[in-house]
Amino acid sequence: MKKYRLIATTCLGAILTGCSIQPIRTFESPTIVNLDQLVQSGEYTQKTQVLYTVLDASSSMSEAYQGINYPGDSTATKFAVEKVLLQRLNKSMVDLPLNAVAIRNFGKAPCLSxxxxxxxxxxxxxxxxxxxxxxGKTECVSGGSPINKALEAASGDLKKTTGNIALLILSDGYHFNASPESTIKALKKQYADRLCVYSIWVGNTKEQEGQAALAALTTIAGCGLATKAEDIASERTFDAFAKEVFLTQAQPVVAAIEPPAPVDGDEDQDGVPDSRDKCPKTPxxxxxNKDGCWVIEGVNFDFDKSVIKPQYYPLLDDVVTVIDQNPGLNLNIEIQGHTDNIGTPAYNLPLSKRRAYAVKQYLSNxxxxxxxxxxxxxxxxxxxxTNATAEGRAHNRRSQLLVID
Structure with a gap:
């Protein structure tokens, strides 16, 4: 189904513009979490300093929203749901120190641009x-879906910003004028690890393919979250989404204590009892890690790359030191590469192989x-x-060393 311009006889003072005016609707609003209070409590730390929102204002957003969990207005449009979600996010951000916030729409008509x-x-x-x-002043929807116009403009809009960027896209993802994937790749190249992509699909069943199109953008960025409007309508689910965009769980401060002596033996003397040790031959x-497996923590790679940066050489040299301190063992070691669940299995598997091979080559030399x-x-x-939290995903992105017979 193609998007057609909606022609109205009265729009912005009875001028023929081809646009549709969408006033703010009334919805039942849940109690919204205060993100700054969570930071002040010490339970979370702020990870995002810039919020850049791309808002779909094309003609299909004037259609009635058929998703669930937005009671209170049976005639709500998809565009109205988009604005309600942004208003809720606005409430959650209050008092949070943000360096910059922006909203840019896309559509095409005289009542827009x-x-x-x-x-x-x-x-x-x-x-x-x-x-x-x-x-409140954003009411006009019309025209096709030139999302790349908004994303290309974002490149310049963000140039003077500092801090980590959450690029948030609200759309039905349906019949974009051109695929935004190459533009997202360009933004990721420009802003690197500063940029993560989040999306909220505000669509109906006939636009289901648009949900996959938005999710693909998060995969390309390598970080962020793709969800849909009906899944973040409740207080609990919206709070979780807001926290995922702006916060990360703080690391608890634990006083250093001597580890207790293992009660059931520790043959390889790595501090993990034999009953829980999944890698019993560690030198x-x-x-x-907690499973008794030899790990290299902290070696990070550039997006979609497998080249080891010089600043991580000392972490790999620690492995060399361990081998030097255990002469005569004739160790056979398998370097294992693991990823989190950001991206598809088909993308992550070869990437983990390339990165494991790079570590192997360095250590062999x-x-x-x-x-x-x-x-x-x-x-x-x-x-x-778990892959449901940033901390859990960090644990899953690892290089592991297995001593084999």
């Missing part, structure tokens, strides 16, 4: 009142004949923690 995209708010220092006022002095190395990648198939 013939260029295909307008900057509705910002990019400027966050103000709850100013953002609310700008959303003495190796750093292990350093160690020589003191140990033998092989490498294998497992992608996202062997998580050791």
């Amino acid at each position: 013939l260029s295909g995209s307008d900057l509705v708010y910002g990019a400027e220092k966050y103000s709850k009142q100013a953002l609310h006022k700008s959303l 003495k002095g190796a750093k292990v 350093k160690v020589g004949k003191k140990a033998a190395f092989t490498s294998e990648g497992f992608g996202l198939t062997q998580p050791i923690d």
